[in-house]
Amino acid sequence: MKNKTLSALLPLLVLTACTSSSPYVPTPAETTAAANSVDALNAQSGAYAARAPAASNYNNKRTPSYQRAPTASDRISTEDKLDVNVFKVPDLSAKDLTVEAGGAISLPLVGTVQVAGLTIAQAEQKITKRLTEFMQDPQVSISRTNKAIENRVTVEGAVKSPGVFPIKGNMSFLQAIALAQGLTEVGNSRGVFFYRDGTRHLVNLDLVRNGTIADPGLRGDDRIVVMQDSAKVREKKVLEYLPAVTAPFSILGL
Numbered sequence: 001m002k003n004k005t006l007s008a009l010l011p012l013l014v015l016t017a018c019t020s021s022s023p024y025v026p027t028p029a030e031t032t033a034a035a036n037s038v039d040a041l042n043a044q045s046g047a048y049a050a051r052a053p054a055a056s057n058y059n060n061k062r063t064p065s066y067q068r069a070p071t072a073s074d075r076i077s078t079e080d081k082l083d084v085n086v087f088k089v090p091d092l093s094a095k096d097l098t099v100e101a102g103g104a105i106s107l108p109l110v111g112t113v114q115v116a117g118l119t120i121a122q123a124e125q126k127i128t129k130r131l132t133e134f135m136q137d138p139q140v141s142i143s144r145t146n147k148a149i150e151n152r153v154t155v156e157g158a159v160k161s162p163g164v165f166p167i168k169g170n171m172s173f174l175q176a177i178a179l180a181q182g183l184t185e186v187g188n189s190r191g192v193f194f195y196r197d198g199t200r201h202l203v204n205l206d207l208v209r210n211g212t213i214a215d216p217g218l219r220g221d222d223r224i225v226v227m228q229d230s231a232k233v234r235e236k237k238v239l240e241y242l243p244a245v246t247a248p249f250s251i252l253g254l
Contacts, residue, residue: 026207034204034213041194041201041216076115076123078103079148084127087139092131096145109134120144153218155180157226158187173216174208176224186236188229195223 026034076082080099084107086092097105103116110130115123124140131138153176156162160181173194183189189205196219205226207213 026204026212030204031207031212034202034207037194037201037203038208038214038216041196041203042214074119076118076120076144077148078116080144081146081148082115082123083143083145085141085143086131087141089135089138092138099148147220151220153221154223155226156224158184158228159226160184167218167220171218173203173218173224176218176222177205177226183226186228186232188227188232191227191229193225193227195225196221 076099078099078101082097082099082105083095084093084097084105092108094105094107097107099105099116102114104112104114106112107127110127110133113123113127113130115126118126120142124142127142128138128140131140151167152164153167153171154164155176159177160183162180165176165179177183183205189209192203192205194201194203194216203216203224204213208215
């Protein structure tokens with residue numbers, strides 16, 4: 001009976017051993033590719049950062065940077081601070097408005113206006129159109145005194161505490177991972193995607209941790225997604241399944 005038991009468990013034990021993670025030694029090509037990815041991230045600064053061709057290519061024509069499609073950081077978001085000025089009509093102007101959770105601001109005369117998701121120019125046009133119901137040729141200008149989205153980074157996927165975290169000072173990629181309390185037991189440290197302005201970069205967390213490549217600096221509206229390691233997922237399932245298989249034999253004292 002014991003031999004039969006061992007025969008039944010042997011395939012599971014072999015599968016567990018095969019799926020166990022072996023020491024990771026990156027090839028020179030992997031290290032170079034990882035370094036290039038991080039260099040590209042650190043080279044991106046300012047509102048008109050370099051973008052992937054697919055993000056600035058329409059009908060096979062390259063769109064100049066000043067005509068690029070608005071990114072998330074260009075658009076008004078909740079918790080942004082806005083000053084709305086109606087030229088020569090101070091009573092209709094408003095300062096230090098906070099975009100509410102529902103995406104609206106409240107203005108004299110016109111009342112509630114939904115502005116979240118719009119660019120500054122689009123919001124100006126919307127408010128101008130509303131004011132034309134009450135006055136002739138209104139001239140509206142909006143200035144953003146604080147961009148809430150520029151102070152946030154999103155960390156999700158196979159991390160212990162995913163969420164949206166404030167960017168404080170010169171915060172880095174590793175610090176963002178630490179705020180999310182690190183990877184789960186099935187997190188893939190070599191499969192971390194870093195999204196910026198619609199472009200996806202692959203970041204090798206192992207190489208950043210050991211100092212082989214630079215630690216990328218963060219910018220507003222960055223998003224970090226940690227993928228699952230398929231081998232670790234298989235190993236976890238096997239280990240969870242083994243107690244259920246061995247329990248009957250333990251009860252029988254085999």
